[in-house]
Amino acid sequence: MIRVLIADDHVLVRETLGAFVENAGGFELTLVEDLDAACVSMRESRGYDLVLLDYQMPGMNGLEGLSRAMESNRGKPVALMSGVANRKIAQDAMEAGAIGFLPKTMGAKSLVNAIRFMAMGEQFIPVAFMNEPDETEIDHPLAEKLTPRELEVLGGLCRGMANKEIARELDLQEVTIKMNVKTLCRKLEAKNRTHAAMIAKEAGLF
Template sequence: MNVLIADDHDLVRDTLAAFLSAEGEIAVETVEDLDAACRRMEETGGFDLVLLDYTMPGMHGLEGLRRALDLNGGNPVAIMSGTAPRTIAQDALDAGAVGFLPKTLPAKSLVNAVRFMAAGETYVPVKFMTTEEDEDINPIAEKLSSREMQVLGGLCRGLANKEIARELELQEVTIKLHVKTLCNKLEAKNRTHAAMIAKEAGLF
């Protein structure tokens, strides 16, 4: 089984690859952004399964998923994320993803999920989908767009506007506007306060 992992965080990418490679029958390739993933799919004709990080450079939300689906020769593509809420997971499935993997998934569950999805089955952890239902009621999650959630995720990781802009492939001035909007919506005094509110609410 050939699996392609696309994630811009070295630790996450290498850890996932190590878990899967340890199984023996799973050959794993890794890349750090969507463009590199698309090139590999074009060069190879596709993989048995492609795992895409939802917030890595080039994704632009679910546009990246659609690109990958077009290039992977009809084989399954799944989304991974450490921050996306249940609504994004559902949107990904509706757009054609074969599954959604929270990055908190235990190693054994990850391997089982990969086998499941490579066989053409849909995989989303039941606990993730049902637990997030309660969080959807959270007024913070309800009032933010998916892009604002991405920017807020960057703030929670301590990234500067320039770094968030690079990660999301947007202009720095656009990120500044998003941060201002976030502070208004969250009634935060500044970006640090916004990140603190998000963490206390359990969004990240």
């Protein structure tokens, strides 16, 4: 059984997320309403395989709450979720030690798959979320050469992800990712996937 704690101050959100996880089977689930309750539960138990925290619930104070939770969970994985946080917050959370970041817009199947992945100690953040343009961003000439899907795949390459990891996040077959990599390399005149990522980074696309 995978032991998971979900902390969210909105009852409906908390119970809906909990239902998704319980219906999938194979989980021992604990639901709490704020960071203080989460930390108490973590300390009183032997820690959880994964702790999932709402970024904006009471007690979080931004990423300070993440640090508290990581300490209380005895070094085991802690992830953040949010319905409003932007890409910068997600990146900061990962750099601060979060195992992952989940938008609340994720579907049930993708959410459960992500939870299983993070509980095994693997970092997770949706490629599509990280590749969504900020409102302040302008069109990039390099991006105009690629389809939205190819941009998502390229974003995964820039973060050093393997084809199977990108496929899992995008809910696609690995062979589809391989085809996208081949096509975007041709469009960018890149020798290989590493070269494509280097071209994208040097151009400021990611």
